[in-house]
Amino acid sequence: MAQPGRLNAADIQHAPPGKHADGGGLTLVVKPSGRRSWVARITTDGKRRDIGLGAYPTVSLDEARLRTAELRARALLADARHVSARNHQIAAAPTFAHAAAAVHALNAPRWRNPRHAQEWLGSLHRHAEPLMDLPVDRITRADVLEVLHPIWHDKPETARRVRQRIRTVLSYAMALHEHIPSNAAGDGIDAALPPMPRVRNHQRALHYRGVPGALTRVAACNSSSAAKLCLRFLVLTAVRSAEARGARWSEIEDADAAWRIPGERMKSGTEHRVPLCGQALEVLEAARELDDGSGLVFPSPLKPGNPLSWQTLLKLLRTNGLDCTVHGFRSSFKTWAIEATTTPWAVGEAALAHVVGNTTEAAYVRGDLFEQRRELMAAWADYVAPRPRRRKST
Structure with a gap:
């Protein structure tokens, strides 16, 4: 989940001319020409200095944050050495x-x-x-x-x-x-x-046979639509809590029925492309009614402009008597993929955005197994949230 006040990829792309703080002394400077660059403000010995870190996108958001953190760490230690010297230690x-x-x-x-x-x-x-x-x-x-x-x-x-x-x-x-x-x-x-x-x-998880009933119970409860839809989307896509709660409309690729999560929001730091099954697309269609102008797919009903908190989804489970964690649904999915399907192990790992095998094995798996994952996620959705069968016309 992005921290309050921190920039994300969408903010950087659409930021108007001016200065936009990312926190920790890092600022994005946008010129009227549209040129974007990074500036780190560092305080050493009581004096402030603005240090240019380079232009965006040559210097990425993650790299700018890392360089700023390194400069701050050096400044803190330099101040400590100065204090020691003044005290004649x-x-x-x-x-x-x-x-x-x-x-x-x-x-x-x-x-x-x-x-x-x-x-x-x-x-x-x-x-x-x-x-x-x-x-x-x-x-x-x-x-x-x-x-x-x-x-x-x-x-x-x-x-x-x-x-x-x-x-x-x-x-x-x-x-x-x-x-x-x-x-x-x-x-x-x-x-x-x-x-x-x-x-x-281990994160407490439901047996995969219990997931369909859990989704039905959650859908029927009186909790907020944002929380219910977010949890359903999370289960259908097998992503982590922060990834689902921070989902933005700019990440959804309607033409390809895919969701492209940028690396800065992934635990691995690497971009992850998620195939969206029909049931997941239905969740997104329902979520359009929640739009508060923030760009978030599931904005908080209590704090407009902010994503749902991690406690919200956990409380949703507790309220409905479900003895599991939000993260546990990933375990339910993986167990189902192993026990109830013939899906290759690497495809299931890729669906969870896990690194496939060791370095040598990964070198041979160059693709993201996207089409295989699309089939797997569609089968998972049909298992946990089956659509009503249409009656054949006579």
């Missing part, structure tokens, strides 16, 4: 808090889930607070263990994530400061941390 290494902020700024453009970006830094402030004011070159294994021990058994999954994030921050600091001898959160502390059982939490 022996080492110019930044504090853990400064290094964590730099790593967060560098990676935030890559994270497509805004909740993850917020939680990444928030978990460190909550659980690694004793490290925050320490220079990264003075953090010891004992300091890291002091943070991890209280949560290692009580909150094992949180503890794993916190350790991994501490290790990432220290690895980044090591790359910039050669005098940091080792990573205090690395393998050296394993012996002091008792092993935890590895529990893999």
Whole structure:
């Protein structure tokens, strides 16, 4: 899902002359001539600088965000070194808090889930607070263990994530400061941390036999049309929640009955073209009544101009007594494709926008298997949302 205030491909193409902020210091500048270029505003030592990043589309949106994040990360560390020098500290290494902020700024453009970006830094402030004011070159294994021990058994999954994030921050600091001898959160502390059982939490999913009844139940409920149509479209196309909720009319190719999702909205970062079956096209036809001028196929009825939130679809399932997650419908689809059809495995993987096989195998699968996927998705739609059969005339 695109974050509020962030640009997308459609915004860039249709932006009028002027300056259009993407957030994080990145701005799209559109000249009266129509020329589009990127400018990053960076603050170093209290002074603002505007740095040109190049013209669009030569420099893509993702590349502009990445370059801006890198510039911000460098600026944060430079400020930390200046503070250290002014305080006459022996080492110019930044504090853990400064290094964590730099790593967060560098990676935030890559994270497509805004909740993850917020939680990444928030978990460190909550659980690694004793490290925050320490220079990264003075953090010891004992300091890291002091943070991890209280949560290692009580909150094992949180503890794993916190350790991994501490290790990432220290690895980044090591790359910039050669005098940091080792990573205090690395393998050296394993012996002091008792092993935890590895529990893999799969997304709860309905058996594929239960999906038709679930769609019927949802269609008959009193929830908003936007939520009901969005969930139905998601099931019929087997896409992820954010991809369905962020669908835009500009991505729909009526002539080819296809939906072209740009790479910036895909988890893989690669464009994905989805064949649209008859039932999916019917959903789109019904969704035209929801048009609020934003370009979104399923705009929020509560916040016009914004996509539905992820909680909306989950609440729709809960309200109808369905014990599954939204993402679980992808598992239902894949299990159906394996057990109820003779579809080749690669076609099912391609329908889910998964990378097919390893690097060598992928080299031989050059196409996107689009026509094979069209047949598969049509069969899936006929299974979960069969159309009434027409009576033959006598």
